[in-house]
Every structure is written in C-alpha cells, then in structure tokens.
Amino acid sequence: MTVTRGLIIADPWIEHILNGRKDWEMRSQATSVRGWIGLIRKGSGTVVGLAYLAQCRKALNQAQMIANHDHHRIPEDMIRRGEVAKWVVPWELSDIIPLDRPVPYEHKAGAVIWVTLEPYVRRQLTRYLDRKPSVAEIVPARTVDKVSALAATPEDATSNDKQNMRDREPMPPLPDGCRKVLGRSVLSGGNIRNNHIKLASLMSAFPRDVIGGSNKAEAAPRRLEIDWGGPETAKTDIDGTKSIFRARGWVRRFFAAAGAHEHDTVVFTETAPYRISVRLQPSKSTM
Structure with a gap:
C-alpha cells in the first residue's frame, strides 16, 4: 500500500476528522479517487493524518445536509444561510489515522485540492500502512x-x-x-x-x-x-x-x-x- 497523494483540508474540518467526529469531507464535485490518502492541514505544509477514501456519495439537498450533521459537522445555521451551498458532495472517509508527527512535504504552486506527494514523503507515510492497521491498531x-x-x-x-x-x-x-x-x-x-x-x-x-x-x-x-x-x-x-x-x-x-x-x-x-x-x-x- 502506497500513499501517493494528499488532500488539503482547512480547519476546523480537519480537526474534526482527526478527532473522529467527522467522516464526510464535503466538496463541490465528485472524485474518482479511492484508497489511502494523506490528510494535509491547509497552510501547514505538512501531512497530519491518513484516511481511506471509500466512496463518493451523491450531492445532498439542504434537508439532507441538515439531517447528516453527525457526518460532516457543518452547523445548521451555515447550511440555512447558504454559506456551504456548493459543498454538498460527501467524500466518505474511513480508518482515520492521526500521525504522531506531521510529515512535511513540498507544496507546489497551483495545488488547491490534491497534492502529489514526493517519494520520500510516500515512504514515511507508507510505514504507517505496512502494519495493515485494524480498528484496534x-x-x-x-x-x-x-x-x-x-x-x-x-x-x-x-x-x-x-x-x-x-x-x-x-x-x-x-x-x-x-x-x-x-x-x-x-x-x-x-x-x-x-x-x-x-x-x-x-x-x-x-x-x-x-x-x-x-x-x-x-x-x-x-x-x-x-x-x-x-x-x-x-x-x-x-x-x-x-x-x-x-x-x-x-x-x-x-x-x-x-x-x-x-x-x-x-x-x-x-x-x-x-x-x-x-x-x-x-x-x-x-x-
């Protein structure tokens, strides 16, 4: 198993993911990516966690967004005000692994959603996955x-x-x-x-x-x-x-x-x- 790319996620959403409170990352469009990815805290220049991108769900309407607060953690008032009207496509994450130490990477110009990780970063992240972690691990x-x-x-x-x-x-x-x-x-x-x-x-x-x-x-x-x-x-x-x-x-x-x-x-x-x-x-x- 190799982690080749990282997903850029802003606070407070990435913190919710790392703490196990959020397993849907809401985006404006679907993705075909599946498998293990790095979780990048926006603006930090580091990978702070790993997750398995299991599937991409269909876009949600406002009522569905409100009903699924436990998955995405977006407050109801933000949804009703239309602040997240674009961000309605759930990318479902599982097996969240917070890293003991953030792994620095090189952030190239133009990277907004995905970052292609350098070989030395991939090697460091792959060490976490070589154990094929179970829930208990x-x-x-x-x-x-x-x-x-x-x-x-x-x-x-x-x-x-x-x-x-x-x-x-x-x-x-x-x-x-x-x-x-x-x-x-x-x-x-x-x-x-x-x-x-x-x-x-x-x-x-x-x-x-x-x-x-x-x-x-x-x-x-x-x-x-x-x-x-x-x-x-x-x-x-x-x-x-x-x-x-x-x-x-x-x-x-x-x-x-x-x-x-x-x-x-x-x-x-x-x-x-x-x-x-x-x-x-x-x-x-x-x-």
Missing part, C-alpha cells in the same frame, strides 16, 4: 497486561478487577463501519484524582437524550452503556452542566485497572446505539 488501547509491566499497580485497583479484565472473553469484532470513534479526551491530574473524564469537546457526539442537568433529579431520560474493560458494563447519563459522566464509580475502577496517568488519552468508540467503548491510549512519556 488505529485506536490503540492500553491493556492491563501491558500496563502491569510499565507502572506500579495502583492501591485502589483490586486484584479481582485486574483478573476479570484479563480473563474476560473478548467481544466479537463488529462488522466494518459499525464502529465509530467519537473522540478523545486527554487526562489531567485532577481528572484522575476526582474520577471524571472531560467530555466538553465531545458533547456534540453524544445523543441529546443522554445529557441531563446538574443533579439526579434532572437526569437524562436515557443512559449510555459503557464497556470499560471490566467484568460488567456501566450505565450512566451525562451531567451537561459539568460535561462529565454522572456515575463515576466505574471511572475510578477504569483508571485504576488500566493504570491511568496524567496526559494519557481516553478514546471513545461507539459500538452500537447508546453503547460506547472506552480505552486508554498511553502518552509517549508513559509508554
């Missing part, structure tokens, strides 16, 4: 076995929790396209001490009916089921005033069993309606 998860070799065992992680996470039979893989990365949250020391995960940047990714008020009396009508790697899933709604999960006992057990550290990243993946998987991606300093 694209969204790395820190396993308990790996953590135990890297860090001391937290005192509040019970031996039963750790053994259950080791012994638990893995969930069967879902069909392609069923898993969707909702986003990521970087942990602070305060998050770990207080057993919560910052959700402010992900709130738009969750269904509205799981977001409630500041106390249990104002809880949302529905709850999320969260697979955190333990023996049982957790069920909770979201405190919309604080942008955190209301139930936090499972968060403490998740942090302890997975060996969470400051600057680690929690990756949220939707595996079914109202069901999400959370996994810990270690920072470079704790790997």
Whole structure:
C-alpha cells in the first residue's frame, strides 16, 4: 500500500476528522479517487493524518445536509444561510489515522485540492500502512497486561478487577463501519484524582437524550452503556452542566485497572446505539 497523494483540508474540518467526529469531507464535485490518502492541514505544509477514501456519495439537498450533521459537522445555521451551498458532495472517509508527527512535504504552486506527494514523503507515510492497521491498531488501547509491566499497580485497583479484565472473553469484532470513534479526551491530574473524564469537546457526539442537568433529579431520560474493560458494563447519563459522566464509580475502577496517568488519552468508540467503548491510549512519556 502506497500513499501517493494528499488532500488539503482547512480547519476546523480537519480537526474534526482527526478527532473522529467527522467522516464526510464535503466538496463541490465528485472524485474518482479511492484508497489511502494523506490528510494535509491547509497552510501547514505538512501531512497530519491518513484516511481511506471509500466512496463518493451523491450531492445532498439542504434537508439532507441538515439531517447528516453527525457526518460532516457543518452547523445548521451555515447550511440555512447558504454559506456551504456548493459543498454538498460527501467524500466518505474511513480508518482515520492521526500521525504522531506531521510529515512535511513540498507544496507546489497551483495545488488547491490534491497534492502529489514526493517519494520520500510516500515512504514515511507508507510505514504507517505496512502494519495493515485494524480498528484496534488505529485506536490503540492500553491493556492491563501491558500496563502491569510499565507502572506500579495502583492501591485502589483490586486484584479481582485486574483478573476479570484479563480473563474476560473478548467481544466479537463488529462488522466494518459499525464502529465509530467519537473522540478523545486527554487526562489531567485532577481528572484522575476526582474520577471524571472531560467530555466538553465531545458533547456534540453524544445523543441529546443522554445529557441531563446538574443533579439526579434532572437526569437524562436515557443512559449510555459503557464497556470499560471490566467484568460488567456501566450505565450512566451525562451531567451537561459539568460535561462529565454522572456515575463515576466505574471511572475510578477504569483508571485504576488500566493504570491511568496524567496526559494519557481516553478514546471513545461507539459500538452500537447508546453503547460506547472506552480505552486508554498511553502518552509517549508513559509508554
């Protein structure tokens, strides 16, 4: 697999793609390109990610654009005002891979949509694809076995929790396209001490009916089921005033069993309606 070209994408749209919130790149016309491409942050002179351009859909009307906000992340008011009237053709992206380090390239005059990448850039990008990444590799998860070799065992992680996470039979893989990365949250020391995960940047990714008020009396009508790697899933709604999960006992057990550290990243993946998987991606300093 070789990446020969890069697609130029402006902010904030490229950031939505890299964070797993957007999988349709809206364009003014169709493309025949298919396969792996580089994702270029406009004006940066660097390739910042990789994606598989799976297909090009038919142009959408205004109602379809509004209905598919979760795919393209264009605000409804921009659509209604006609600001994106030209940009109605979805280029569908999958298997998004943010790069650990942006790869510089030579931006030639006249390149507006596509950039033909130089051989040395292709070689660097191809290294990411030589592994033929699966969903689990694209969204790395820190396993308990790996953590135990890297860090001391937290005192509040019970031996039963750790053994259950080791012994638990893995969930069967879902069909392609069923898993969707909702986003990521970087942990602070305060998050770990207080057993919560910052959700402010992900709130738009969750269904509205799981977001409630500041106390249990104002809880949302529905709850999320969260697979955190333990023996049982957790069920909770979201405190919309604080942008955190209301139930936090499972968060403490998740942090302890997975060996969470400051600057680690929690990756949220939707595996079914109202069901999400959370996994810990270690920072470079704790790997």
